[in-house]
Amino acid sequence: MTESIPPIATPTHDVDGFVRQYLRELTYTQGTTLERASLNDKYLALARTVRSYLMARWNRTMTQQYRKQSRSVAYLSAEYLLGRQLDNALIASDLEQIAAEGLERLGLSLDELREAEVEPGLGNGGLGRLAACFVDSLATMDIPAIGYGIRYEYGIFRQTFVDGRQVEEPDNWLDNGSPWEIARPEQEVAVGFGGHTEKYTDDDGVERSRWVPGWSVLAVPYNYMVPGYLNGRVNTLRLWSARATHAFDLKIFNYGDYAEAVRAQTFAENISKVLYPEDSTPQGKELRLQQQYFFVAASLRDYIDRVLEEGFDLHRLPERITFQLNDTHPVIAVPELMRILVDEKGFGWDEAWEVTRQCFAYTCHTLLPEALEVWPVELVGRLLPRHLEIIYRINEEFLGQVRERSGGDEMLVRRMSIIAEHPERAVRMAFLATVGAAKVNGVAELHSQLLRDKVLHDFAQLWPEKFTNVTNGVTPRRFVRLANPGLSALITEAIGDGWVTDLERLRELEPLADDAEFRRRFREVKAANKDRLVRLLAARDGIEIDPSTMLDVMVKRLHEYKRQMLKVLHVVTLYDRIRSGELDPAQVVPRTVVFGAKAAPGYKMAKEIIALINHVGAVVNADPVVSQVLRVAFPANYNVTVAETLVPAADLSEQISLAGKEASGTGNMKFALNGALTIGTDDGANVEIRQLVGDEHFFLFGLTEPEASAIQEAGYRPAAYYEQNPGLRRALDLVASGEFSGGDRSVFEPIVSNLLYEDRFMVLADYQSYVEAQDRVEGAYRDEDAWSRSAVLNVARSGFFSSDRSMRDYLERIWHAEAVPVEL
Numbered sequence: 001m002t003e004s005i006p007p008i009a010t011p012t013h014d015v016d017g018f019v020r021q022y023l024r025e026l027t028y029t030q031g032t033t034l035e036r037a038s039l040n041d042k043y044l045a046l047a048r049t050v051r052s053y054l055m056a057r058w059n060r061t062m063t064q065q066y067r068k069q070s071r072s073v074a075y076l077s078a079e080y081l082l083g084r085q086l087d088n089a090l091i092a093s094d095l096e097q098i099a100a101e102g103l104e105r106l107g108l109s110l111d112e113l114r115e116a117e118v119e120p121g122l123g124n125g126g127l128g129r130l131a132a133c134f135v136d137s138l139a140t141m142d143i144p145a146i147g148y149g150i151r152y153e154y155g156i157f158r159q160t161f162v163d164g165r166q167v168e169e170p171d172n173w174l175d176n177g178s179p180w181e182i183a184r185p186e187q188e189v190a191v192g193f194g195g196h197t198e199k200y201t202d203d204d205g206v207e208r209s210r211w212v213p214g215w216s217v218l219a220v221p222y223n224y225m226v227p228g229y230l231n232g233r234v235n236t237l238r239l240w241s242a243r244a245t246h247a248f249d250l251k252i253f254n255y256g257d258y259a260e261a262v263r264a265q266t267f268a269e270n271i272s273k274v275l276y277p278e279d280s281t282p283q284g285k286e287l288r289l290q291q292q293y294f295f296v297a298a299s300l301r302d303y304i305d306r307v308l309e310e311g312f313d314l315h316r317l318p319e320r321i322t323f324q325l326n327d328t329h330p331v332i333a334v335p336e337l338m339r340i341l342v343d344e345k346g347f348g349w350d351e352a353w354e355v356t357r358q359c360f361a362y363t364c365h366t367l368l369p370e371a372l373e374v375w376p377v378e379l380v381g382r383l384l385p386r387h388l389e390i391i392y393r394i395n396e397e398f399l400g401q402v403r404e405r406s407g408g409d410e411m412l413v414r415r416m417s418i419i420a421e422h423p424e425r426a427v428r429m430a431f432l433a434t435v436g437a438a439k440v441n442g443v444a445e446l447h448s449q450l451l452r453d454k455v456l457h458d459f460a461q462l463w464p465e466k467f468t469n470v471t472n473g474v475t476p477r478r479f480v481r482l483a484n485p486g487l488s489a490l491i492t493e494a495i496g497d498g499w500v501t502d503l504e505r506l507r508e509l510e511p512l513a514d515d516a517e518f519r520r521r522f523r524e525v526k527a528a529n530k531d532r533l534v535r536l537l538a539a540r541d542g543i544e545i546d547p548s549t550m551l552d553v554m555v556k557r558l559h560e561y562k563r564q565m566l567k568v569l570h571v572v573t574l575y576d577r578i579r580s581g582e583l584d585p586a587q588v589v590p591r592t593v594v595f596g597a598k599a600a601p602g603y604k605m606a607k608e609i610i611a612l613i614n615h616v617g618a619v620v621n622a623d624p625v626v627s628q629v630l631r632v633a634f635p636a637n638y639n640v641t642v643a644e645t646l647v648p649a650a651d652l653s654e655q656i657s658l659a660g661k662e663a664s665g666t667g668n669m670k671f672a673l674n675g676a677l678t679i680g681t682d683d684g685a686n687v688e689i690r691q692l693v694g695d696e697h698f699f700l701f702g703l704t705e706p707e708a709s710a711i712q713e714a715g716y717r718p719a720a721y722y723e724q725n726p727g728l729r730r731a732l733d734l735v736a737s738g739e740f741s742g743g744d745r746s747v748f749e750p751i752v753s754n755l756l757y758e759d760r761f762m763v764l765a766d767y768q769s770y771v772e773a774q775d776r777v778e779g780a781y782r783d784e785d786a787w788s789r790s791a792v793l794n795v796a797r798s799g800f801f802s803s804d805r806s807m808r809d810y811l812e813r814i815w816h817a818e819a820v821p822v823e824l
């Protein structure tokens with residue numbers, strides 16, 4: 001039989017094969033012709049063409065994974081900020097050149113078609129982007145791995161500005177269809193909610209519990225390709241979409257209540273409707289807990305019933321898999337696995353716990369106490385009654401252990417309890433994760449140390465060996481190779497192309513920092529990248545920037561701890577100094593300050609700061625004298641696609657959070673790798689960047705974490721800094737005076753009084769140090785040759801920040817899985 005089936009060949013890896021496949025996709029899948037096709041048709045045909053080159057690799061990966069059943073990793077993350085897929089698929093399959101030529105032959109332009117892709121914005125910022133970098137690295141390193149998450153119908157909102165204020169618009173990323181996903185409705189999984197639990201005696205006379213859910217939804221998986229870079233592997237990212245169960249709506253429908261049937265369906269499908277904006281103050285949002293349980297329950301079910309071979313002995317589960325919990329969002333997986341093992345598989349409590357606690361590892365991503373998730377017991381009990389019972393039992397056994405070890409220290413017991421009593425009874429998800437995981441890691445050296453010393457101190461005392469660090473990283477494929485083709489070509493010419501998968505090899509560039517010709521070419525690349533940015537901002541935002549100026553960039557989510565406010569005060573100070581004649585414009589290094597930031601829709605202060613940036617920018621840019629040397633650009637809707645053009649063009653990278661508040665940062669790494677110099681505090685991974693690139697090539701300022709803590713403990717009084725520092729006083733007075741709000745003093749009054757009387761993130765305390773560091777930046781930038789030498793050294797010494805290295809650290813310290821090359 002099978003002999004008569006001709007083999008299906010992957011299209012040939014040349015221009016002819018590409019063109020043939022493209023026309024086939026356009027004609028037979030898209031159902032159109034070259035003449036009639038819309039831009040979207042042409043893009044979709046291109047995406048499917050590239051996909052068809054990867055399909056055989058994907059199938060082979062899955063087949064071999066199933067056959068070999070090697071130890072693997074399941075990354076559980078509520079967010080994946082993927083960025084555009086086409087470019088990445090092109091470089092992963094070595095098709096860039098072929099596609100460009102093939103399309104040209106058809107009278108089409110690759111550059112034009114790639115602009116038609118809407119990036120899937122299924123994440124808020126750093127945490128979601130990290131997950132995307134990690135799955136890329138795992139595939140490239142040939143690690144059997146699967147990513148699990150949620151296919152939000154609406155990802156992170158699209159930001160626009162109206163009168164300088166943020167307005168959110170829905171992100172309809174699926175409107176034109178997504179060629180990168182493959183739905184697997186036949187692999188849907190039912191996920192229960194609500195209802196009650198009951199005790200019963202099983203056939204062997206054993207007392208057991210079971211959960212009788214009150215309602216359920218279906219989780220439908222959508223598979224995304226995660227192609228390794230030029231290897232044989234294509235891993236899978238499996239994102240779940242919610243559908244109403246068939247019984248759910250049909251029953252009502254049959255009773256003739258069409259409206260009710262639709263309502264029920266909408267209710268169920270709301271679960272994967274929209275990504276929650278991260279605002280570091282997780283409100284008790286019921287739908288959010290539903291989302292978390294929804295994707296985690298579907299993923300565990302999928303892994304156990306579909307990925308594992310039939311009849312696999314679940315006692316051996318830890319030999320096969322680690323479920324990595326990306327922050328606390330998926331932590332409900334811990335009681336869920338206990339429920340599966342105890343209630344469904346008949347395990348005793350202790351043996352189930354032994355398995356469970358070895359299967360999970362937890363990555364903590366914050367230090368802000370208000371960002372640690374807690375769920376009201378009332379809500380958990382209503383939505384997941386059996387899980388609440390299990391959490392209570394886990395807590396009871398754990399606290400018994402604490403009592404025993406501490407000689408009954410009840411204060412300690414209360415501090416460590418998974419259940420908080422105040423202000424309301426609630427489940428502390430970070431504590432549940434720490435108790436339920438074999439390993440707990442922070443995301444930069446400083447952050448991991450502060451976790452051990454502060455946030456999870458009692459736990460680190462109890463289980464010192466459980467705690468470890470893995471410093472974050474970014475994928476060099478997307479953030480250098482793809483985002484910065486000019487620099488990539490220059491590097492490859494100098495040291496070969498091995499750096500793309502072995503980023504430490506950038507070290508070989510070090511001697512070239514002293515080579516004047518290399519530095520000149522490096523500057524040429526930077527200049528070309530700036531021109532590219534000029535074109536993007538003109539076309540996308542109608543913003544004009546001067547590429548001959550120093551590009552000073554601060555892009556990241558808008559949050560008070562990240563201190564965009566400090567950057568604004570610096571801009572206001574420059575404006576004031578020039579206007580007052582204190583600074584001769586002829587003596588100022590011309591600079592363009594670029595901001596990019598979304599604020600969580602409910603985060604008032606963050607939105608006020610956005611308005612302030614835009615208003616200060618408008619005044620600065622309109623001033624005939626100041627605008628000769630200082631301009632502000634704030635393109636709306638910062639996302640991965642913008643980052644890919646902005647980061648390679650930057651001269652100066654702003655990483656200015658209050659020390660001890662930024663867990664790691666990954667934006668800082670992207671900039672250093674693309675040859676920007678950092679002005680930054682001793683915070684997160686900045687510490688490691690500075691250690692690696694060297695103090696002379698990094699502009700350090702600000703309080704250290706211990707200094708900041710000490711001032712806070714002694715009673716921080718921001719107004720004292722205002723009173724004693726004339727420059728700061730003038731800047732703040734200018735904001736308060738209505739200078740940037742058409743004379744209306746009330747507009748920015750909340751910002752000013754917050755800074756004067758609260759200033760939780762010590763903007764005023766670090767102001768002087770920051771302004772002085774910016775003066776040092778100016779001095780350094782004037783020496784073009786010395787600056788580019790530092791920039792080259794930043795690139796050469798930042799190889800450590802590859803997410804491939806992060807993966808190696810996770811593999812060694814936590815996962816203990818090995819590479820399994822996919823055979824051709």
Ligand SMILES: *Cc1c(COP(=O)(O)O)cnc(C)c1O
Pocket residue numbers: 124125126127129555556557638639640643664665666667668670
């Ligand atoms: C890298 C990245 C981030 C994270 O930036 P940080 O400076 O580390 O906060 C956020 N958003 C996007 C789009 C990114 O690419």
